Amino acid sequence: MRHLSILGYYFAQYIKIRLAYPGDFLIAVSTSLAGTVASFGFLYILFHRVSSLQGWAFEELLFIYGFNLVCLGLFNVLSMNLYEFGERYIMEGRFDQIMLRPLHSLFQVIFEAFRIESFQEFATGLVVVGYVWHKLDLPLTPLDLVLFLLMTVCGVTIYLAVFVMLSSLSFWFEDRVGVSPPVFNMIAFGRYPVTIYNVFIQFLLSWIIPFAFASFYPTTYFLQRHEFSSFFALVPVVAATFVLLALFLWSRGVRGYQSTGS
Amino acid sequence: MAVIEVSRVSKRFKTYDRKEGVWGGIQNLVRRNPREVRAVDDVSFTVDAGEMVGYIGANGAGKSTTIKMLTGILVPSSGSIRANGYVPYLDRHQYTRGIGVVFGQRTQLWWDIAVVESFQLLKRIYDVSDRTFEEQLEIFDAVLDLKPLLYTPVRKLSLGERMRCDLAAAFLHRPRIVFLDEPTIGLDVVAKENIRQFLKRINTELRVTVVLTTHDLSDIEELCRRVLIIDRGHLLFDGSLEGLRERFECKSQIVFELREPVQVDFSRLGFNASVEFQQLDALRCQAVFDKKKVASAELIKAIVNSLAVRDVTLDDTTIEEIVREIYSRGEVASA
Numbered sequence: 001m002r003h004l005s006i007l008g009y010y011f012a013q014y015i016k017i018r019l020a021y022p023g024d025f026l027i028a029v030s031t032s033l034a035g036t037v038a039s040f041g042f043l044y045i046l047f048h049r050v051s052s053l054q055g056w057a058f059e060e061l062l063f064i065y066g067f068n069l070v071c072l073g074l075f076n077v078l079s080m081n082l083y084e085f086g087e088r089y090i091m092e093g094r095f096d097q098i099m100l101r102p103l104h105s106l107f108q109v110i111f112e113a114f115r116i117e118s119f120q121e122f123a124t125g126l127v128v129v130g131y132v133w134h135k136l137d138l139p140l141t142p143l144d145l146v147l148f149l150l151m152t153v154c155g156v157t158i159y160l161a162v163f164v165m166l167s168s169l170s171f172w173f174e175d176r177v178g179v180s181p182p183v184f185n186m187i188a189f190g191r192y193p194v195t196i197y198n199v200f201i202q203f204l205l206s207w208i209i210p211f212a213f214a215s216f217y218p219t220t221y222f223l224q225r226h227e228f229s230s231f232f233a234l235v236p237v238v239a240a241t242f243v244l245l246a247l248f249l250w251s252r253g254v255r256g257y258q259s260t261g262s
Numbered sequence: 263m264a265v266i267e268v269s270r271v272s273k274r275f276k277t278y279d280r281k282e283g284v285w286g287g288i289q290n291l292v293r294r295n296p297r298e299v300r301a302v303d304d305v306s307f308t309v310d311a312g313e314m315v316g317y318i319g320a321n322g323a324g325k326s327t328t329i330k331m332l333t334g335i336l337v338p339s340s341g342s343i344r345a346n347g348y349v350p351y352l353d354r355h356q357y358t359r360g361i362g363v364v365f366g367q368r369t370q371l372w373w374d375i376a377v378v379e380s381f382q383l384l385k386r387i388y389d390v391s392d393r394t395f396e397e398q399l400e401i402f403d404a405v406l407d408l409k410p411l412l413y414t415p416v417r418k419l420s421l422g423e424r425m426r427c428d429l430a431a432a433f434l435h436r437p438r439i440v441f442l443d444e445p446t447i448g449l450d451v452v453a454k455e456n457i458r459q460f461l462k463r464i465n466t467e468l469r470v471t472v473v474l475t476t477h478d479l480s481d482i483e484e485l486c487r488r489v490l491i492i493d494r495g496h497l498l499f500d501g502s503l504e505g506l507r508e509r510f511e512c513k514s515q516i517v518f519e520l521r522e523p524v525q526v527d528f529s530r531l532g533f534n535a536s537v538e539f540q541q542l543d544a545l546r547c548q549a550v551f552d553k554k555k556v557a558s559a560e561l562i563k564a565i566v567n568s569l570a571v572r573d574v575t576l577d578d579t580t581i582e583e584i585v586r587e588i589y590s591r592g593e594v595a596s597a
Contacts (some may be wrong), residue, residue, distance in 0.1 A: 102387065
């Protein structure tokens with residue numbers, strides 16, 4: 001409860017800060033929106049020429065894409081500081097302040113800044129998912145809704161866990177580690193049915209950097225592709241495992257934190 | 263009763279030397295040159311409840327590293343620390359609720375939001391009740407004159423104003439121990455005085471234990487009965503200010519001015535064995551002596567009785583001089 005109230009306060013303060021520079025905020029929103037539109041345009045042009053991708057129809061791909069956007073949007077809202085963690089917190093020494101407050105350090109780092117414009121991605125994703133749901137006349141029971149919610153939480157969690165692990169590396173390597181951007185780009189791989197890739201990439205996306213568990217596998221249940229049902233069942237397990245791993249790595253990093261001079 | 267117990271604490275850092283130049287930069291990628299730095303080496307001390315302790319040392323002596331270990335930011339490489347009943351780095355959540363920390367070089371507050379919003383946020387983080395919050399703000403306002411600053415974003419405050427707000431932020435949750443790392447650095451005389459007054463009140467009225475590091479020895483002289491001196495990671499001295507003066511050969515000097523220009527025969531005074539006399543010019547003479555061996559009152563009496571003197575001034579060695587001497591000697595002296 002205390003954490004929730006603090007989170008709300010952090011969020012309100014951050015909105016105030018961002019709205020203090022309305023021009024900057026508007027530009028951020030429109031760039032973000034343009035990016036989303038462009039990626040859907042790409043998908044549309046692609047399917048203008050081919051009607052299906054290894055047995056997956058355009059609408060199904062659209063659903064995966066939309067679901068991915070829902071999770072990714074929420075993740076983008078929350079991940080702002082994780083990206084800049086090494087620089088903002090470790091190299092500039094701001095992590096000292098974090099350590100002095102009676103709150104979990106990761107909680108503070110994640111919730112001190114939000115990429116608010118990415119709510120746009122979340123909303124667009126929801127619209128797309130809703131459209132396909134309606135268009136394909138997929139079943140919609142209360143259980144489906146609950147599962148959709150659960151899958152969204154798992155998806156966001158998996159993304160966060162992966163990037164928390166990458167950020168934790170900053171505790172040991174004082175040099176800027178440039179692994180986050182390429183890993184972030186790999187999220188795009190998860191937007192397509194994992195079966196279109198070769199075995200190596202399938203394995204990588206499932207078990208090493210489990211982005212397929214954050215976008216493709218969760219959708220298979222709603223799209224009634226029951227051949228993947230065992231993977232679908234594993235989604236919460238994968239999410240929980242990666243969160244535990246991330247928290248472990250983070251706390252090891254905090255123990256080894258060296259602070260800066262002065 | 264000890265609230266802080268530090269026993270045989272050391273902190274070692276591993277750093278990597280970097281070669282200069284572009285070619286050096288490329289070499290750094292392949293081979294890193296690790297080097298171990300002992301920032302704090304086998305330091306032990308205790309602090310009692312309600313004490314105000316000054317922790318001094320040159321740049322890079324290990325002050326900040328010690329403070330960071332005491333506050334739970336850094337984990338000691340060896341040795342143990344207990345403060346307020348907790349091991350700082352292990353019980354961070356409970357421990358940080360009972361301490362306040364101010365780093366003079368860096369603000370606790372959120373840069374872009376108004377001071378009062380930062381306070382509100384801290385209030386939530388530390389679970390401070392509305393009543394306590396109001397009361398604390400009243401107290402701070404009385405000493406630190408905070409009200410005019412509350413609605414300004416932190417980044418627009420001057421250094422002195424920011425420091426006042428930072429102090430208030432550190433005391434909002436009524437901590438029992440407060441650590442201040444260079445709280446007066448870069449401040450003007452008025453701001454310094456302001457902050458010293460505040461610390462004195464907090465310490466005497468609320469019985470808060472205070473540990474402060476500083477470069478400015480006048481801070482220590484005005485605030486602390488006890489000093490710890492650290493140099494190159496070693497604790498050189500732990501004791502009272504008077505003890506520090508006593509322990510280190512304290513040269514005092516008396517300068518006296520004669521009524522009329524004469525050549526003085528110092529042997530008449532009878533202190534030739536223990537005092538170094540010197541005639542500075544026609545009117546002024548100087549006597550340098552060790553306070554432990556010669557009572558200054560006796561010496562002054564002798565001077566006034568046997569010579570026609572217009573004015574006498576007595577100069578004690580300042581703490582600053584003692585410290586400068588300790589640094590240059592690097593001598594180990596424990597009290």
